Amino acid sequence: MSVSQIFVAIDGPAGSGKSSISKAAAERLGYNYLDTGAAYRALAWWVLERGMPTADSDTIVDALPDWDYNIGVDPDNYYVAVGETDVTNAIREPRVTSVVSSVARVPKIREHVNALFRDIMRSAPQHGIIVEGRDITTVVAPDAPVRILLTASEEVRMARRSAELANEKATEVADQLRKRDAADSRVVDFMTAADGVVTVDSTTLTFDQTVDAVLDVIEQQTSRTAHG
Ligand SMILES: Nc1ncnc2c1ncn2[C@@H]1O[C@H](COP(=O)(O)OP(=O)(O)OP(=O)(O)O)[C@@H](O)[C@H]1O
């Protein structure tokens, strides 16, 4: 990342709109966009493909040097690949979602992917990048000039996710989302804003209003930084 590059960190719980809102905001600003959850999902997908037990953290950590991960940071050309395989859609399958938290809880795995994220951020071609996940505001980029906690009530997040997954039972979708947040919360805190992190609560906002709210925070925080 060059010195003049603008760096925006966004965290939040499952279904809060981190990916879709960050991508839309990046498109509006001409920024790059980095989805960090995709790395944990792609690793979980690879572990399943190789038939490794997802709970065997030592074996997964030992195999990390062979995991060839690639992600597109252009918001108009988003893709996720492992080696030659495009896994953009496969990593969203329920079989991956149901095991991703157990892979993401391992500290050595988190260190490995955090180093990857920082490399990707440093080499991003645009003058700004929005990075979203669970620990971006606190661990990956605690010094980012713009840090946002994007949230919405659990009820609204579940309703939005159920609308997306029309073929799945609403109660099961809600149950999975709640369980994943509970498991992930044991590893990093993305339910409360750390010092200096601005909360955007989209519970009563439309999609476009939420993008505007995020863009407002970016504008305010970057002009504050620019004016000392
Ligand atoms: N303010 C909003 N109003 C209406 N729908 C929204 C709003 N924000 C997000 N959505 C919708 O909610 C759904 C979940 O959003 P998204 O997938 O971006 O969440 P996420 O935080 O990235 O979730 P996960 O962590 O599970 O990947 C999407 O269908 C998105 O279009």
Ligand SMILES: Nc1ccn([C@@H]2O[C@H](COP(=O)(O)O)[C@@H](O)[C@H]2O)c(=O)n1
């Ligand atoms: N910074 C992050 C980002 C994600 N995770 C883990 O990955 C899972 C999938 O993330 P999505 O954003 O795609 O839903 C998530 O449930 C976490 O287990 C993480 O630990 N840290």
